[in-house]
Amino acid sequence: MIDTQPEEEKPPRCTPTTPFPPPHKLLPNYNPPEEKLCECMPLGIFKSIWKGTRNVTGLRKKKANYSRRIHDDNIPLEMICCMSAYIATLQQRGVLNVPLANSLLVSVSCFSDSLATLERILTTPIPFGYIVHLRLIIWGYLIFLPFQLMSTFGYVTIPATALISIAFLGFLKIGEEIENPFGYDSNDLDMDHFCQNLIGRELAEITALPAPDPEEFMFSPFNLPLYRQHDDRSATELASVYSSSADIQGLLRKKASIAPSSRDKK
Template identity: 40%
Template sequence: MVAANPLFAGGHYYKKFQATVINDIWPEVLFFSLVGAMVTLVSEMTPHSLAISNQMLTVLGTVLGLVISFRTSTAYERFSEGRKLWTNIAIASRNLAQVIWIHVPFERVNKATGEKRPHLEVVIEKKSMINLVQAYSVAVKHMLRGEGGVYYSDLYPLISFLPRFSTHVERADEEDMLPLWKASNMDHDTHKTIHESNIVSRASTMPPSRSNSFPLPDSTGSDELTESEKRDSQFWYNSQGRLKRSKTFDPEAALPVLPSEHPLQPARNPPNASIYDFFPFLRIIKLITRPFRHHHKKSEPELPSSARGRSFTGKKIRPEAADSNVPVEIALFLTTYFSSLMRQGLLTPASATAMNSAISSLQDTVVNLERIKNTPLPFAYQAHLRISLWLYLFFLPFQIYSAFKWLTIPATAFASFLLIGFLEIGQEIENPFNYDLNDLDLDIFCLAIQRELHEVTAHTTPDPESFIFSQWNQPFAPGDRRNAREMMDDVEHSYHGLDTGMHHIRKTLLRSWRDVDEMTRHS
């Protein structure tokens, strides 16, 4: 997402140019400028004047401006709501991870045998479910971008341990495959041409693929990376979705390295940028030379709409909506885990309520995100508004010629650029989940959630008594700057009085308030 302001502040000018709507509106601006040039040339070079009365100019211009302003404001509300909903996903993910990691007890007893469960077994269980929480946001990201299935380098490693079939793997066939993997296989077949066109991912250098739902055993048990994994960890995808060597930024390297039966697609696959994105008028040359360029060339595989760039005129091609059940399936596994904890009596009522609320919040948020993505403004409204604007701009040079003369041409071009630009901006931001530079950076949001969840699991959940009553804690400062251990050891102090102890503690806290009030106020 390009958020720098103003346009020429700092570097990355090419990104800022691509973030504008110039490529989308230049054909219309050119057309109306030519209309203005035609009106001016005919009126100046012939005895016929094409000027007409401008009585309707002010009234219609004001009304049209208000309608376009409303259109843009409505689109920005959808953009802003999308950002708020992603904040809800981050909050719910964090809360759910905290409940799983802290409130679900580490000390467990096997009810069947009465033996204490190994601590490592419990930690693996809890960490695996928190990985599913992380996978949920990643699955939502791919769903909103019209990318179905699970075979992505940032999603598959997090959910590869989930069961594939409804029955035992030895008796399972295609009909027994669960919806999550069934839909992913169908999606993989749909985009088979993408894999054949050398769109590679981190999984391309992984060990041989597996044939069932169980990961391959690690024969070495070593944490050392192989040479291929070391080389692979130095790659990350650039803004064009191509692999780029980078030793400083590789989020994929933080994920598990697991074999996949299908080649994994990149975590992000935006359309490629070309010279035509910076000089849109060159697309005319591209159209003229197309028969000669493709005469002796093998036809290129058709890319999905999410990976395409622009049409011939330069307008962005909107990705098609993709039905994805991945977030729903992940939520079902999280709910199943919640149900298992309840059956075992491992959650208090308050913790159970918090966990259930977090899972429900995740699902509610995704439904609202789908609503934004799949509910554009009605076609009749958009068509009527655009046709009205075209008619207004078409008759504009006829109305302003008598006052502007030769300046009619630049005046028409400027008015077209201004009004059509605002109209196009509304259409640009009403669906803020794709790869456009004006869209929300969903990858950054998912990486932020990933960092927060790992921070939660890094917490050691110590007993509060182990760190509260220590020499590093001065709870009564500035009224009493002794540490907690000194206060507890000094049994002769007035704080320890049976009847007067709390009175002296309150006096100290009151003194602390007076000192803080005096020290923190300006004179």
């Protein structure tokens, strides 16, 4: 007989899209995880050992499959789509000329490239063979180390082995921290500081005042030390009058001494 039982459906690799804005409330930009007891030292070493044993039993594979899924809450990608749609709308209305539109599209493309680079860093794990080999070498060395030191150090073998174990297991912990530099751990990149204190402050300074009119500083008498006011002589005529460098330096000193007094009068 032919088995007519339906095959087990596999879970979808991508979640269905939701209309923008999403129905659920977005999390704040600063949302660090709650500190637990396992985060305290020296209990963190037991957590890393437990995570290492679970990775060997298949947790790493599940994590990799989950990271490859496409989620519908990729806020940077939604921002790129909104900016691209806004630029396309301005082009259709005829508000932007071609050079300015190309400049804006290049900026959006750079934003997209930066997002792809950061996602590549986040989702690319350390090679599994390298991790297994490193763990086998370190744990094998630490297991047989007390038998090698017992005849020489005696009772000092216990603290000596503990110190050496802390040093070697620290390399494993550092490897796990480097694998994902985005988060709220002590060794992660402080992205909130970069965005709020550095980029945010510079944007606030740039947008605090309106852009000045170029005529205000280009044709200002304080910005023309070699020209007199309402002087329309060409560069050739000025070169014939002030032929030596001493004449030009004297004119600059004279203008520098006159400028503060004229400002005080105003």
